[in-house]
Amino acid sequence: xxxxxxxxxxxxxxxxxxxxxxxxxxxxxxxxxxxxxxxxxxxxxxxxxxxxxxxxxxxxxxxxxxxxxxxxxxxxxxxxxxxxxxxxxxxxxxxxxxxxxxxxxxxxxxxxxxxxxxxxxxxxxxxxxxxxxxxxxxxxxxxxxxxxxxxxxxxxxxxxxxxxxxxxxxxxxxxxxxxxxxxxxxxxxxxxxxxxxxxxxxxxxxxxxxxxxxxxxxxxxxxxxxxxxxxxxxxxxxxxxxxxxxxxxxxxxxxxxxxxxxxxxxxxxxxxxxxxxxxxxxxxxxxxxxxxxxxxxxxxxxxxxxxxx
Numbered sequence: 322x323x324x325x326x327x328x329x330x331x332x333x334x335x336x337x338x339x340x341x342x343x344x345x346x347x348x349x350x351x352x353x354x355x356x357x358x359x360x361x362x363x364x365x366x367x368x369x370x371x372x373x374x375x376x377x378x379x380x381x382x383x384x385x386x387x388x389x390x391x392x393x394x395x396x397x398x399x400x401x402x403x404x405x406x407x408x409x410x411x412x413x414x415x416x417x418x419x420x421x422x423x424x425x426x427x428x429x430x431x432x433x434x435x436x437x438x439x440x441x442x443x444x445x446x447x448x449x450x451x452x453x454x455x456x457x458x459x460x461x462x463x464x465x466x467x468x469x470x471x472x473x474x475x476x477x478x479x480x481x482x483x484x485x486x487x488x489x490x491x492x493x494x495x496x497x498x499x500x501x502x503x504x505x506x507x508x509x510x511x512x513x514x515x516x517x518x519x520x521x522x523x524x525x526x527x528x529x530x531x532x533x534x535x536x537x538x539x540x541x542x543x544x545x546x547x548x549x550x551x552x553x554x555x556x557x558x559x560x561x562x563x564x565x566x567x568x569x570x571x572x573x574x575x576x577x578x579x580x581x582x583x584x585x586x587x588x589x590x591x592x593x594x595x596x597x598x599x600x601x602x603x604x605x606x607x608x609x610x611x612x613x614x615x616x617x618x619x620x621x622x623x624x625x626x627x628x629x630x
Contacts, residue, residue: 322401322628325587327603328386328408328415331378331518333596336367339385341617342392349388356384356429375443375515379411379436380429386415386594387425389615393593396625405554405587407547407578409599410478410519411435413568419593420542422558427537431565434533435526439569442526443516448473450488450514451498455507461485464504468497477519478573481605483507488517519573527569534562552577554585579606591615591624 342349343365353361363371364381371377408416411432418428453461461476465487468474472490474497479485487497494517498509517523539558548555550567552574579602582590592599592614600612613624 322589323403323405323585323587324628325582325590326390326404326406326416326419327590327592327599328406328412328419329382329592329594329596329598330408330410330412331375331382332514333594333598334372334378334382335595336369336372337365338381338595338616339388340365342388342621345618346392346395348391348395352388352391352425353384355426356380360384373515375440376433376436379439380433382411382594383415383418383428383432386412387418387428389593389621390415390419392621393591393615393624396621397628402628404544405547405582405585406544407575407582408549409575410549410568410573412594412599413546413549413565415594416546417542417561420544420546422539422542422546422561423537431533431537435530435569438526438529438533439516439518439523441529442523443518445525446517446522448488448490448517448520448522449494450477450486450512450517451494452508452510452512453485453487453498453501453506454509455483456485456501456504457483458485460504461487461501464497464500465489467500468493471496473517473520473522475520476572477517479576480573481576481602484602484605486512488520489522490517519569519571521570523570527566530569531562531566534565547578547582549573549575549578552581554581575602576606579603583607583610589613589628 406416465474472493474489474493477488545554545556589611
């Protein structure tokens with residue numbers, strides 16, 4: 322069986338995520354304990370306002386996702402399956418770690434640094450993001466171009482057909498939302514985020530990440546990962562660092578990544594980590610594909626049962 326592993330990004334976090342797996346499975350406990358007492362406390366106890374701070378959110382989601390992945394590996398015969406992975410934004414680090422490009426501790430160090438760099442860039446270049454529903458890619462890009470007279474405004478997340486996220490300066494994004502609504506968008510929502518993620522306003526974070534990545538060694542993986550910046554299956558450890566730098570300041574091609582995975586013959590997708598955002602997007606992209614998830618004991622058992630059929 323061919324299984325595509327999907328790993329969530331920022332926005333999927335909830336206080337208490339991973340606690341059931343932590344309490345029941347030694348491997349999950351080992352992973353979460355190794356992330357440090359401060360982060361563990363924030364993951365399990367919050368408060369939510371603290372967990373939502375980017376520099377905590379990113380390592381928290383990465384840690385819980387990797388704990389869930391380790392539990393999955395312990396509960397299935399991995400030799401029976403062919404895997405690929407993909408992760409949305411931050412989740413790309415989880416996807417790469419699961420594939421074996423780097424260790425959990427290296428991944429945690431990179432994700433912590435990434436969260437801090439993005440937070441710094443967001444403070445230096447304030448902005449926001451908005452989701453535009455029910456418009457084609459070309460129409461959204463045209464609206465961003467019109468709104469750019471007021472500042473940076475770019476399409477940054479191509480999540481599924483009819484769901485595109487834009488980012489940029491506050492005035493420009495607000496203008497784009499007005500233009501999209503006037504042009505007949507089904508729905509436009511300003512997102513509750515702390516910065517204009519994946520836009521060119523994140524260039525300073527990308528530069529800092531390039532320096533951080535020089536400290537880490539990447540390995541050849543056991544399976545490939547579809548990378549955000551180009552939606553291409555990547556197995557070459559020598560080019561992944563450049564893609565991770567580019568990822569911070571360029572669009573997440575999630576819809577295209579999933580389409581490419583499906584084109585490669587994958588029918589079963591498992592979202593690993595908190596929430597079901599990516600499973601929901603999969604249904605928008607192709608309802609015929611099986612969407613499973615692992616975030617707690619019930620979802621783990623359901624997934625194991627489905628895989629044994």
